[in-house]
Amino acid sequence: MLQKFRLALRCLMILGVTFGTISESLSQEASFRWEPLTVEKLSNGLTVIVKENHSAPLVVSDIWFGVGSRNETSENNGVAHFLEHTLFKGTKNRGVGQIAKDIESFGGRTNAATSLDYTHYYILCESAYISNALEIQADVFHNSTLLGEVIDSERPVILEEIKRGEDDPHKMLWNTLMTNMYSNLPYKRTIIGPRENISTKISREEMLQFFRTWYGPNNMTIVIVGDINAKVVIEKVKSLFGDLSPSPLPDQSFGAEPELKAIRIVRKEMDVKNEYLLMAFRTVTPKQEEDLIGLDLLGAILGEGRTSRLSASLKENRGLVTQVSANHLTLIDDGLFLIKAEFDPIDETEVLEGIREEIR
Incomplete structure (x- = not known):
């Protein structure tokens, strides 16, 4: 799975100020019926x-x-x-x-x-x-x-x-x-x-x-x-x-996005205590459905919940981050695999290295 993920990546961007997500878990006892x-x-x-x-x-x-x-x-x-x-x-x-x-x-x-x-x-x-x-x-x-x-x-x-x-x-x-x-x-x-x-x-x-x-x-x-x-x-x-009348939709085709040839690192200063990090990898469009399933699973393995690899390593075991998560964002014209973290600025080097270790 990780090998397939690496092949799908087209670029990486690292930003130093996070886009947070909230992960909710349902207990095994929660009643859910699979109605058609x-x-x-x-x-x-x-x-x-x-x-x-x-x-x-x-x-x-x-x-x-x-x-x-x-x-x-x-x-x-x-x-x-x-x-x-x-x-x-x-x-x-x-x-x-x-x-x-x-x-x-x-x-x-x-x-x-x-x-x-x-x-x-x-x-x-x-x-x-x-x-x-x-x-x-x-x-x-x-x-x-x-x-x-x-x-x-x-x-x-x-x-x-x-x-x-x-x-x-x-x-x-x-x-x-x-x-x-x-x-x-x-x-x-x-x-x-x-x-x-x-x-x-x-x-x-x-x-x-x-x-x-x-x-x-x-x-x-x-x-x-x-x-x-x-x-x-x-x-x-x-x-x-039923009486609403349809209207022709404009063509919304856009030219291909140029591929990034190297890592881009962007820093933005703000008057905040912690450092916020967002890594973004360009991935695939919805047309590549099989890859989307793998990327969603990878997001769960890497960054969903306390037992995920990133959370277990960087937060639970080493106490380097206050929060960390990962997920795949599917867009109509592109896809982004996102890794987010919040931490003390003095721990930046260790946090980056810890993330690299998990996605290698």
Whole structure:
């Protein structure tokens, strides 16, 4: 496995300030039933995935779109995340703030996230209210108003988020990595976007155009998991979302990313106590599925949990790090194998050597 991993690596970057991950383990006693998935594609291209899980009277409806910062340009970088902030603020049927009140009225919880390759929006609630949740989501994706005053009210919110990120070593490490790792692929740009785009460049018209382009049903997947009947829920989805019209998706082919010929080491000074390290190896794209399985397994062996090789060696046995982890990140156009660590700066040499020993 390690030999195969070495052959897959195309470059290495080491950054000295971490992008942390949280590893959760489920006890062996935890009840989990392997209920079958129900997958159906509607005539308008929308994909519905339903998994029944009757262990608790809860359900989540999570709507995914195949769009993220990857689909932006330098001129509108940040628009995907900006849109995520504003989309649920109001519709033709619900005024500003009413969506949140309606979800709270049946004890639901909602959130959303934008990534490099995707954006998703979910509502978690008691399973008895799944129809309410789906009706709200359908209202948003049919009737969101994206009012100019609402958009403008979110600008300072996102600008403050940018400021907080600049003070966060984890986010700064990640952004520094991606900026230096890529020169051609759009992953070189941040998800949140630059200040000037958020302040003035991204207009309501820009946001509406982005929505019309990327939020069609043919770029949409609804995932519903919980204490529900799959057939009943799918029929509900059809009635609420089946009339959405598909739209042609732009070609998003990018030229090949130049191969890095040597190790790049990037250091960034911040006013923090510890040193944060991120090693990134370029690997493979999702087309090489067999390699992805091996890389995911390797990530678990090297850096998942206290008994993983990196944690056992550097943290449990030698006490050199406060945290260390490893995982493989699969992107649409590339892949990255990541090793992260946090430690006292005086231990840098030993930590680097310890990591090298485990991946040789």
